[in-house]
Amino acid sequence: MRTQRALFQPVILLSLLSLLAMFPLVGETFYIQLLTKVMIMAIFAMSLDLLVGYTGLVSLGHAAFYGLAGYVLARVAPQYEPANLWTTLPLALAACAAFALLTGLLVLRTSGVYFIMVTLAFAQMLFFVFHDTPIGGGSDGIYIYAKPLVKIGETTLLNLEDRSIFFWFVLGLMAAVYLFLKRVLDSNFGRALIGIKTNEHRLRALGFPTFRYKLASYMLSGTLAGLAGYLAAAQFGFVNPEILGWHTSGGVLMMVILGGMGSLHGAVLGAFAFILLQEVLSNQAWFGDVAKHWQLAMGVFIIVVALLLPRGLMGAAGLYSRKPKEDPAHE
């Protein structure tokens, strides 16, 4: 059983990835952009799953990192010219890591409901910093007129203005983040995180300095959320305070829960399901005036999933028949 799964899983994943990679060759512009957005959200959701699903820390302030990275890009990019990806991306990620370190030292002293509240509070503080001070351009936000340049010397490696190339760029990063997190989660560090989620008290009694592990997880998670935020800002061409708001945090948390916490596949699936469903339900051509109330239908869907599929969509897919997080030694 296990060996079969170990063999088939990469085959299935690679097939899905190839199918996705072929989409820009046949799809319309609108759908290429929609799927690009979905994949960016998948990166965002995986980053949050590291915290929620694997470390057991439910954050309602993850948009802080997502938005911060976007604002960093908007602020450091020249006004009408493209920014250099090699400098702006590391800068955006470093800002997120620093913000995670700073806030992590405080928020990680709480747990449970208090952790939810304190992470939300920090995100809201950042929201108002960008909303109410000249740094962020107020509620209108800032436009980013050109996508970042990926150049070596004078040679352009990737022209991100091309929607197909941007699609593949994001696809590549999504796959890279997936593989990266998979490796991290199977390392000693990852096992300790899952141990923290399961029984932090016992892990500490075994000799693990759990606070440091949680801080590292929080920083890693925030930095990867920053990658998603950077890509989103580049794609949409503007940032406004809403990307830092609790709606954004709630949305990505919903994706993680919908897909199945503690599964990277689940996080990706949750992002796809959430955004595509949102697109379908709000389609006026199909649902007429009812489409305006798509959030109602989405709410019903989420309630149904929560009631019937306690392990999210991944649980239903049966792809992790024996929850991998519960049996890490034999994954």
Place this chain on the structure above:
Amino acid sequence: MSEAILRAESLTKRFGGLTAVSEVTLELHVGQVHAVIGPNGAGKSTLTNLLSGDLPATAGAIHYLDEADDRHDLAGMKSDRIARLGIGRSYQKTNIFLPFTAFENCRLAAQSRLPRAWRIFRGADRYQDVNAVAERSLQAAGLAERSAMTAAALSHGEQRQLEIAMCLATQPRVLLLDEPLAGMGPQESQRIIELIQRLSAVHAIMLIEHDMDAVFAVAHRLTVMVNGEVIESGSPAEIRASSKVQQAYLGDAHGGPNG
């Protein structure tokens, strides 16, 4: 006799108005099983929690001599540091990672001794020495055949054995065993008693246990606690003969230490 590896001095723990542990002084030596007995509520588990750092002491000191003969005062130290210094404990109420396999419970325990925890790209199962320690610990606790089973699926007695196996997997020098035999069948109990006897040769062991036959079978020294205080301390023969101990136990429904 050699110097004590661990020495608690006038250790006190108050919860508001209640003094759970009062001025307890006690020594643990390598090669000795030091049993702490007493009626329920005597403060034995609280004493364990103070020594392991699960609870901070209100007053008193805990002197510890590490492998390099360096002295440490454990009072006020966090539990993870105390554990890394070589003091392992088991819990009276089973405290394990229920969703993990028995092996992974012990592997994780053994992993805690690795100096380089931050190698985030190397697969956790590729540390052969850690795997070997985990397997040895399962074997010693009599759980070798349950290695691949999820801890939640183990019987109550087996979970108690796993509790001890995890403690062993951290390769401690001092073992604090809080009622290790509670809930075990007679066969497993016998195995654990023999294990404790074997371990005592090279470890310092503090044993809290209600099973008096087991206690008198393995203990080199005994300390009797009542209402948070030590009323007597000495060899098994001295404790059996002590009128104070008999008095304390006569007033108790559980019967005396001889019973």
